[in-house]
Amino acid sequence: MNTLVNFRPAQPSKTDQFSAGANTMAQKKQPSGRKPGQRAAGPKALRSQIITVRLEPQLRFAAELAAAKTRNTLSTFMEMAVERAVSEVVLVEDANDGQPRTAADISVAVWEPHPADRLVRMQHRYPVLLTLTEKRLWRVITEQADLWEETNDHALILDTARLKSRWDHVCAIADGRNETE
Numbered sequence: 001m002n003t004l005v006n007f008r009p010a011q012p013s014k015t016d017q018f019s020a021g022a023n024t025m026a027q028k029k030q031p032s033g034r035k036p037g038q039r040a041a042g043p044k045a046l047r048s049q050i051i052t053v054r055l056e057p058q059l060r061f062a063a064e065l066a067a068a069k070t071r072n073t074l075s076t077f078m079e080m081a082v083e084r085a086v087s088e089v090v091l092v093e094d095a096n097d098g099q100p101r102t103a104a105d106i107s108v109a110v111w112e113p114h115p116a117d118r119l120v121r122m123q124h125r126y127p128v129l130l131t132l133t134e135k136r137l138w139r140v141i142t143e144q145a146d147l148w149e150e151t152n153d154h155a156l157i158l159d160t161a162r163l164k165s166r167w168d169h170v171c172a173i174a175d176g177r178n179e180t181e
Contacts, residue, residue: 053078091129101126116164136174144170 055063067077086103094101101109106129110121122130123138130138141147147163147170148156163170 092126114164114167116167116170117160120158120160120163133174137170140170140174 063077063081064074067074070077072080083104086107089103090100091103091106092101093099106126110118110125112118112121119130119134119137119141122134141158141163144166147159147166149159150156
């Protein structure tokens with residue numbers, strides 16, 4: 001016959017006392033505006049995006065082994081591997097100085113949170129790297145007269161604030177969903 005026995009020491013251990021104290025402190029020190037257990041929305045929360053990746057079973061197994069060895073989650077290990085890879089892949093030679101530019105270099109040079117700002121920077125600095133979708137977007141932008149302002153010397157300057165306010169409309173036109181207006 002198997003009997004389940006629950007044993008409790010007569011006095012709480014140091015670990016139990018520490019845990020109870022830490023829990024009490026955590027409950028008392030809850031930052032204002034957040035519910036207990038709710039995570040703070042910091043730079044990492046704004047930065048991280050979820051993607052789906054297909055891996056061969058053997059490659060996934062190898063990645064899990066490497067993640068465990070480096071004491072990382074598989075997700076963190078994959079992020080580190082991608083960071084390393086984009087620092088190694090040369091995309092173009094810079095037109096100004098002839099130096100090779102990696103994907104990481106270009107992302108530092110052109111990254112902006114808003115896709116309209118990012119597209120303008122890509123078109124200005126690395127037009128050869130635009131995707132087909134980005135080329136269509138840029139064509140729509142160049143054809144929208146109300147997005148451009150004429151300077152005193154008759155040069156045209158893109159009004160990026162107006163572009164951002166009309167970004168969804170510009171995207172719809174580029175996708176062929178909205179040809180009017």
